[in-house]
Amino acid sequence: MFTDFIAVALRTLEIPVVDSVIDDFLSEIKQAVINGDKVTFANFGGFALRQRAARPGRDPRNGDPISIPARSIPYLLPLLRRLQTSRR
Secondary structure (H helix, E strand, O other), X not given: OHHHHHHHHHHHOOHHHHHHHHXXXXXXXXXXXXXXXXXXXXXXXXXXXXXXXXXXXXXXOOOOEEEEOXXXXXXXXXXXXXXXXXXX
């Protein structure tokens, strides 16, 4: 598990080194998702980008109609087995 890795790393490495490794790891995941790649982890799931179309909306302050632009949204792809067991 990732938490076991962190616990061992904290016992054997200096905290700034562990902090740097975790930051690098997360930035690699972020960059892969930004590039359009799916990132998956065994027994967990993964991350990918979902395209949201442009749509009309309303300004919450005054109720005027506004146009919400199209954009990409990162989302979690949960492991199917975990989803099925959590719904029981």
